[in-house]
Amino acid sequence: MLSAQQLETYITQNLGCDYIKVSGDDGTHFEALIVSPAFVGKSMVQQHQLVYQALGDRMRAEIHALSMKTLTPEAWLKSNS
Amino acid sequence: MDVQELIKNQVTSNPVVLYMKGSPKFPQCGFSNMATQILDACHAKYLAVDVLADQNIREGIKVYANWPTIPQLYINGEFVGGSDIMRTMYENGGLQTLLDAAK
Numbered sequence: 001m002l003s004a005q006q007l008e009t010y011i012t013q014n015l016g017c018d019y020i021k022v023s024g025d026d027g028t029h030f031e032a033l034i035v036s037p038a039f040v041g042k043s044m045v046q047q048h049q050l051v052y053q054a055l056g057d058r059m060r061a062e063i064h065a066l067s068m069k070t071l072t073p074e075a076w077l078k079s080n081s
Numbered sequence: 082m083d084v085q086e087l088i089k090n091q092v093t094s095n096p097v098v099l100y101m102k103g104s105p106k107f108p109q110c111g112f113s114n115m116a117t118q119i120l121d122a123c124h125a126k127y128l129a130v131d132v133l134a135d136q137n138i139r140e141g142i143k144v145y146a147n148w149p150t151i152p153q154l155y156i157n158g159e160f161v162g163g164s165d166i167m168r169t170m171y172e173n174g175g176l177q178t179l180l181d182a183a184k
Contacts, residue, residue, distance in 0.1 A: 045162050059149045067165045
């Protein structure tokens with residue numbers, strides 16, 4: 001069964017992240033907060049597509065639902081201040 | 082007609098198209114249900130396509146949008162997003178703006 005930690009590793013292996021937090025313990029439904037410089041200048045759809053590309057086939061096979069919040073480093077700093 | 086052409090035809094000849102599991106009256110998945118409720122809250126008229134009824138469309142739509150999950154919303158032929166992005170855009174009013182501009 002896929003764990004949140006494994007999912008974090010799969011994502012960060014293919015996408016440089018300043019911060020990532022994945023939660024979810026049923027093996028198929030996950031929530032993720034992902035902060036990456038790669039998101040700069042991209043629409044929300046494009047940001048999410050980058051994450052799906054990083055996950056590749058695992059997304060199709062093992063993950064039923066991944067709801068995610070994607071932020072650029074700047075947006076993340078603003079949301080934390 | 083191959084499935085990619087069929088999908089292109091569907092999304093370009095209908096202003097608003099929602100690919101979902103089940104139908105608006107009988108959604109078969111929580112995320113698809115949320116998508117229909119969001120569109121109803123926006124008073125949107127849309128074509129609902131049940132991907133469970135056609136395996137070719139169910140897989141073809143993921144290739145078409147380079148997006149691995151269902152539901153998928155299209156406005157004026159453009160892929161807008163899945164249930165996550167629909168909810169975020171509904172909350173910030175962006176979805177209503179797009180829907181009002183759909184023709």
